[in-house]
Amino acid sequence: MAPDFSSIKPGSSPSVAATSSSSTAEPGSWKAAYNRIPNWKKYGFLTFFVLSIVVVLVAATMGGGGSTSSDTVRTGHGPxxxxxxxxxxxxxxxxxxxxxxxxxxxxxxxxxxxxITAEDAKSNLVGSEATDALTAVLDDSASQAEETVMNVLPALVNVTDYSDDRAVVSVWAVSASQNDLSGTGNVSVITIWATTTVTVQWENEDWKAVDWSFRTGPEPSEVSFPEGDSTLAEFGANGLYTFFVE
Structure with a gap:
């Protein structure tokens, strides 16, 4: 249909009807206020909002819903x-x-x-066929004085016998203890080299300790060339074991 120009007289200017466009915001409206915000602020707010959502989702995934007495860790061989x-x-x-x-x-x-309590140690580390010698190590351990410091540092670890369900492990280590000398306030430091042999058994999908033997020595000066029947005469593990971390 053609436009109707009959109402327009010569010399007059055509009137333009006002249109109510949805893109035009009235002064004082929220749209007008939004349009006055610089674009860099709009984009910055959007970025901050998205990042906040991501952080909340990651925290919810990793939080685990509260603290527990067990923690999961991962090394190349356990624990x-x-x-x-x-x-x-x-x-x-x-x-x-x-x-x-x-x-x-x-x-x-x-x-x-x-x-650590002996009961907790038994429930997590001791096998069902444990010898009396092994359980006595935990049962007969008397608590030391609170100011006593003792650290056991493994130097060499040898596996003298191994199968899929049983292993005999020899650990040559030095124990360093530090305590108050007879209540005088003077510090006493003692180091002892010893060899401990622990037999472990594969049980319930884990290695459990079932036997134990202990002897002092040898001193480092005695093992430059170990005797053939010594476990130190064989090459040991090259740092595969994990130190206990409190």
Whole structure:
């Protein structure tokens, strides 16, 4: 249909009808206020909003819904879990066996210092066929004085026998203790080199300690060329075991 120009007289100017466009905002409206905001502020607010949502989602995923007594960890050979401060959950490998044996020695030391209970150590680390000698290590450990410091540092770890369900691990270590000398306030420091042999058994998908033997020595000066029947005469593990971390 053609436009109707009959009402327009010569010399007059055509009137333009006002249109109510949705894109035109009235002064004082929220749209007008929004249009006056610089674009860089609009984009900055949008970016901040998106990042806030991402942070909340990540925190909800990783938070786990509260604290527990167990923590999951991961190394190349175990432990894979720590319960009440006790590492457990080792790989079904020779490296996992020697790590479990070494950490059992560390836990026994923690029991003697009163930091870990014998019951917790048994429930996480001791097998069903444990010998009396092994359970006595935990049961007979007397708590030391609170000011006593004792650290056990493994120097060499040897696996003297290994199968899929059993391993015998020899740990040559130095123990360094520090305490008050007879209540005088003077510090006494004692170091002892010793060899501890721990037998572990594969049980319930983990290496469990079932036997234990201990003897002092040898001193470092005695093992420059170890005797053939010494476990130190064989090459040991090259740092595969994990130290106990409180």
């Amino acid at each position: 894979n879990e720590i319960t009440n401060g006790i590492p457990h959950g080792y790989d079904h490998t020779q490296a996992g066996a020697q790590t479990a044996a070494t950490n059992f020695i560390q836990v026994a030391n923690q029991v003697s210092l009163g930091r």
